[in-house]
Amino acid sequence: xxxxxxxxxxxxxxxxxxxxxxxxxxxxxxxxFFLALPEPFVFRPGQHVDVRLTAPDGYRAMxxxxxxxxxxPGAAIEIAIDLLKTGEVSPFFHEVAAIGDEIELRGPxxxxxxxxxxxxxxxxxxxxxxxxxxxxxxxxxNQQAATPSPMALLLSARTWSEALxxxxxxxxxxxxxxxxVRFALTRANPQRSHDYARRVxxxxxxxxxxxxxxxxxIVFVCGSNAFANxxxxxxxxxxxxxxxxxxxxxxx
Amino acid sequence: xxxxxxxIRVCLRLRQEFAQSHxxxxxxxxxLLVSGVPSARALECTIMVTRGFTGRGxxxxxxxRVPPGQHLVDDFPVLSAGPxxxxxxxxxxxxxxxxxxxxxxxxxxxxxxxxQTQLTRDIxxxxxxxxxxxxxxxxxxxDVLSAAGLDxxxxxxxxxxxxxxxxxxxxxxxxxxxxxxxxxxxxxxxxADHGGPARLLVPHLYFWKSAKWLNxxxxxxxxxxxxxxxxxxxxxxxxxxxxxxxTD
Numbered sequence: 114x115x116x117x118x119x120x121x122x123x124x125x126x127x128x129x130x131x132x133x134x135x136x137x138x139x140x141x142x143x144x145x146f147f148l149a150l151p152e153p154f155v156f157r158p159g160q161h162v163d164v165r166l167t168a169p170d171g172y173r174a175m176x177x178x179x180x181x182x183x184x185x186p187g188a189a190i191e192i193a194i195d196l197l198k199t200g201e202v203s204p205f206f207h208e209v210a211a212i213g214d215e216i217e218l219r220g221p222x223x224x225x226x227x228x229x230x231x232x233x234x235x236x237x238x239x240x241x242x243x244x245x246x247x248x249x250x251x252x253x254x255n256q257q258a259a260t261p262s263p264m265a266l267l268l269s270a271r272t273w274s275e276a277l278x279x280x281x282x283x284x285x286x287x288x289x290x291x292x293x294v295r296f297a298l299t300r301a302n303p304q305r306s307h308d309y310a311r312r313v314x315x316x317x318x319x320x321x322x323x324x325x326x327x328x329x330x331i332v333f334v335c336g337s338n339a340f341a342n343x344x345x346x347x348x349x350x351x352x353x354x355x356x357x358x359x360x361x362x363x364x365x
Numbered sequence: 366x367x368x369x370x371x372x373i374r375v376c377l378r379l380r381q382e383f384a385q386s387h388x389x390x391x392x393x394x395x396x397l398l399v400s401g402v403p404s405a406r407a408l409e410c411t412i413m414v415t416r417g418f419t420g421r422g423x424x425x426x427x428x429x430r431v432p433p434g435q436h437l438v439d440d441f442p443v444l445s446a447g448p449x450x451x452x453x454x455x456x457x458x459x460x461x462x463x464x465x466x467x468x469x470x471x472x473x474x475x476x477x478x479x480x481q482t483q484l485t486r487d488i489x490x491x492x493x494x495x496x497x498x499x500x501x502x503x504x505x506x507x508d509v510l511s512a513a514g515l516d517x518x519x520x521x522x523x524x525x526x527x528x529x530x531x532x533x534x535x536x537x538x539x540x541x542x543x544x545x546x547x548x549x550x551x552x553x554x555x556x557a558d559h560g561g562p563a564r565l566l567v568p569h570l571y572f573w574k575s576a577k578w579l580n581x582x583x584x585x586x587x588x589x590x591x592x593x594x595x596x597x598x599x600x601x602x603x604x605x606x607x608x609x610x611x612t613d
Contacts, residue, residue, distance in 0.1 A: 209417040224596030345448035
């Protein structure tokens with residue numbers, strides 16, 4: 114203990130051995146892993162878990178993964194992992210991990226990139242590739258609410274088949290409860306007339322914002338640094354105040 | 366009962382050493398010698414091995430420069446909580462405060478006229494990437510204080526940024542050549558994504574302590590949580606002790 118440490122304000126996020134109970138291929142590059150927790154925790158949409166893998170020689174690798182599922186008491190949590198060929202953790206999950214395996218994790222972690230039903234709305238969600246994952250937890254939680262908040266989601270993906278949770282998102286929009294989704298495909302033509310075949314820009318954001326009943330009170334942006342910079346700058350250019358824009362960038 | 370308790374205590378100590386040494390076989394053997402328990406129990410006690418995971422191997426060849434739970438990267442990942450601010454150097458200023466009271470303020474040219482120092486350091490981000498031998502140039506906090514005629518006014522410091530970000534660091538961790546206001550990276554002006562025009566550099570702590578878009582230091586009597594510290598991250602953030610979150 115150093116003098117600068119503070120007394121824990123809440124129980125520690127303890128390491129536990131979660132069990133993989135299901136694996137679902139979501140896109141050609143992204144698989145979902147459903148993890149049952151021996152010590153269940155309450156999390157907020159947008160939070161993440163740290164996952165720790167240990168080799169027989171004691172070498173350890175740790176990574177953070179956002180939770181994709183909505184909070185649901187006792188249910189397995191879902192994380193969705195993008196395969197990075199040169200990585201050491203995502204290839205393990207994609208090529209080695211199997212149902213029944215135990216994975217060490219702790220959580221929930223993170224207290225900035227979070228939104229729960231009843232928080233500020235309308236909500237604008239801007240996701241790039243697997244950056245959709247924490248936004249998906251928010252969208253799913255919102256759909257489970259008695260009265261969903263108005264929410265619009267713009268997902269940038271290379272192609273139609275690489276648009277994560279595509280059909281589930283379209284299904285949300287078909288419920289006519291205030292949820293709208295648009296896709297921005299960067300390497301393919303859109304399948305729906307109101308989607309886009311270019312990177313996110315301010316003009317596109319103005320279209321998407323117009324799907325909401327009022328100006329967004331909060332904007333969540335998640336993806337690569339290039340995507341987050343482009344989308345956050347486009348949101349500023351579309352007139353959204355800086356202090357309403359929260360970003361999460363993955364890297365490393 | 367008594368023996369079980371001793372075994373557990375030995376296990377805990379060995380686990381801690383194990384995390385740093387990677388000598389699994391040796392430690393397991395030592396544990397067996399001390400405890401005399403069957404090997405299955407001893408293994409279960411020392412560590413949970415992930416089935417089928419081999420990794421890239423322990424961070425050999427780096428002379429123990431990679432802290433536990435970290436991995437090396439060659440690129441320079443960017444992490445920040447909001448849109449990237451773009452601050453022109455003619456709009457830039459740096460203010461030193463003691464408590465609420467401003468003591469001294471520099472504009473860009475004045476600050477660049479202060480003594481410049483080069484530091485080549487390893488950096489460690491709490492999101493688990495580490496980068497070795499990063500080259501920075503700027504003004505040591507020792508030299509900032511000298512220029513203001515100050516001598517470590519209080520035990521704690523809050524670093525402040527143009528975007529409203531803040532982070533806390535004990536004042537002693539900023540002194541004796543351990544920290545600087547960095548103005549250049551790899552011989553070039555620091556890019557906006559990486560915190561330019563000026564960022565704090567406290568390389569021996571997790572990198573969120575090295576505040577981007579720095580616009581001042583405030584000396585405080587009490588250790589006051591900054592942006593991430595208020596959101597569950599550690600008040601000190603020593604990568605060698607894996608002080609990632611407030612309960613670590």
